[in-house]
Amino acid sequence: MSKKEIKKIVLAYSGGLDTSIIIPWLKENYNNPEIIAVAADVGQGDELEGLEEKAIKTGASKLYIADLVDEMVDDVIIPSLKMGASYEQYLLGTAFARPIIGKKLVEIAKQENADAIAHGCTGKGNDQVRFELAIKRFAPEMTIIAPWRTWDIKSRDEEIDYAEAHNVPLKINRETNYSKDKNLWHLSHEGLDLEDPANEPQYEKKGFLEMGVSPVDAPDQPTYVTIDFEKGAPVALDGQKMKGSDIIRKLNQLGGENGIGLLDIVENRLVGMKDRGVYETPGGTILYHAHQALEMITVDKDTAHMKTKLAVDFADLIYNGKWFSPLREALSAFADKTQEYVTGSVKLKLYKGNIINAGITSPHSLYSEQLVTFGESDYDQGQATGFINLWGLPDTVQALREQGKL
Structure with missing residues (x-):
C-alpha cells in the first residue's frame, strides 16, 4: 500500500521518546x-499517566489503553x-509483553478499519521482530510502518532535537536518556x-534503580516468604491465595526491598x-528460584534433564518473537505435562541480593528420607554390586580389548 493510500494508522504508543515523535513524523510523511x-x-x-492528553x-x-496485565501473566509468563525458560540468564521481561501487545494492536486495527500498524x-533491536511476527500471525495482509528503518534520524539526541522542534513534551533529558x-x-x-x-552500573546512584535497591543498601535482617504452587503455577503467598499478577506485585516489593533480581x-x-x-526483575527472580526448588523434589531425573534442554529452545522462541508458533505451543504442552506433580510450598530467605532455600514441601515429593538416610534403612546396599558390574560392562570390555584378553 502506498503512502497516499494510507488514511488511518494504529500506533503502538508508550509515550516514550520514540513513539512521542512518531505521531508528528507520520503526519508529515x-x-x-x-x-x-x-x-x-x-x-x-x-x-501511563497523562498519556491521552x-x-x-x-x-x-x-488513545486506547488496553489492560493486558493478567493476559500477559496467565498466558505468557506462567507458561514460561x-x-x-530464560535467555542467557535474562528472564525475558520485554519479550514476554510483545506478543500480547502485537495481538491487541491487530484487534484494534481491525476494529478501526486501519490501513497500517506502526x-x-x-532496526537494531529484537522488538521489531516480536511485534511484526505477532502482527503477521493475526493480520498477514496488514501494512507495517517502522519509522526507525526509514527516517533520517540517526540517534536519540537527534530524536530529542526533533521533539523540541515540534513541541513534543518529554519526561527525560539528555543526561538521563537511558533506553x-x-x-x-x-x-x-x-x-x-x-x-x-x-562501566559498572550505578546501582547506588539515586534514581537509577526503580524497582528496588542495591544489595549494598538492603536491610541487615533477612525477609522470609513462602510461595505455594499448584501444578507449577504460583497460587498463594504466605498462605494467602492470590492471582498470578498480584503475587508478582508483592514479590516485586519484597524482592526490591532486599536487592533481589539485578542482572x-x-x-x-x-x-x-x-x-x-x-x-531489574525482583519478583520474577524469586518465582523462578522457588519453582526450580519445588521441581527438585517433584520431577524425576530424566524429565528434569530433558526439560532443562528444551527450556533453551523455548526461551529462544520467545526471545526471537515466535510465541505464536506451533513449536512453542507444542513445548508448552510438554511443560504442562511435566508440572502435574509440581504442587507444594517453598520457603525462602531473602537477604542482600541473595535467595536462600529455607524449606521445601510437597504432597507429591519423590524425595525419600528413609531411602537416602545415613542411618538404618530397608535399602539393600548389596544390590549395588550387580548394578555397577552391568553399568561398567562397556568399560570392562574396552579394558580387556586393550590388554589383548578378548
Missing part, C-alpha cells in the same frame, strides 16, 4: 493520516515459568554509560549484535 494511539498497560504503573496534543485522534522499534522498558515483570536499562561493558549482561540479539543491558 504520510499525507496527514489519522493516528490512533494504542498504549498497552502491562503493569508499568505511572508511566499527550497523544492527542501531538496529533493522535484518540513452568518451562523454566511501531517505534529500532528503558518497564512492565510488571521487569525494568530494563540500556544506553549512555552502559554501552561500555567496562548485568551482554546478550546476543537476534539481529546478530551483542548488547549490554541491566535488568
Whole structure:
C-alpha cells in the first residue's frame, strides 16, 4: 500500500521518546493520516499517566489503553515459568509483553478499519521482530510502518532535537536518556554509560534503580516468604491465595526491598549484535528460584534433564518473537505435562541480593528420607554390586580389548 493510500494508522504508543515523535513524523510523511494511539498497560504503573492528553496534543485522534496485565501473566509468563525458560540468564521481561501487545494492536486495527500498524522499534533491536511476527500471525495482509528503518534520524539526541522542534513534551533529558522498558515483570536499562561493558552500573546512584535497591543498601535482617504452587503455577503467598499478577506485585516489593533480581549482561540479539543491558526483575527472580526448588523434589531425573534442554529452545522462541508458533505451543504442552506433580510450598530467605532455600514441601515429593538416610534403612546396599558390574560392562570390555584378553 502506498503512502497516499494510507488514511488511518494504529500506533503502538508508550509515550516514550520514540513513539512521542512518531505521531508528528507520520503526519508529515504520510499525507496527514489519522493516528490512533494504542498504549498497552502491562503493569508499568505511572508511566501511563497523562498519556491521552499527550497523544492527542501531538496529533493522535484518540488513545486506547488496553489492560493486558493478567493476559500477559496467565498466558505468557506462567507458561514460561513452568518451562523454566530464560535467555542467557535474562528472564525475558520485554519479550514476554510483545506478543500480547502485537495481538491487541491487530484487534484494534481491525476494529478501526486501519490501513497500517506502526511501531517505534529500532532496526537494531529484537522488538521489531516480536511485534511484526505477532502482527503477521493475526493480520498477514496488514501494512507495517517502522519509522526507525526509514527516517533520517540517526540517534536519540537527534530524536530529542526533533521533539523540541515540534513541541513534543518529554519526561527525560539528555543526561538521563537511558533506553528503558518497564512492565510488571521487569525494568530494563540500556544506553549512555552502559554501552561500555567496562562501566559498572550505578546501582547506588539515586534514581537509577526503580524497582528496588542495591544489595549494598538492603536491610541487615533477612525477609522470609513462602510461595505455594499448584501444578507449577504460583497460587498463594504466605498462605494467602492470590492471582498470578498480584503475587508478582508483592514479590516485586519484597524482592526490591532486599536487592533481589539485578542482572548485568551482554546478550546476543537476534539481529546478530551483542548488547549490554541491566535488568531489574525482583519478583520474577524469586518465582523462578522457588519453582526450580519445588521441581527438585517433584520431577524425576530424566524429565528434569530433558526439560532443562528444551527450556533453551523455548526461551529462544520467545526471545526471537515466535510465541505464536506451533513449536512453542507444542513445548508448552510438554511443560504442562511435566508440572502435574509440581504442587507444594517453598520457603525462602531473602537477604542482600541473595535467595536462600529455607524449606521445601510437597504432597507429591519423590524425595525419600528413609531411602537416602545415613542411618538404618530397608535399602539393600548389596544390590549395588550387580548394578555397577552391568553399568561398567562397556568399560570392562574396552579394558580387556586393550590388554589383548578378548
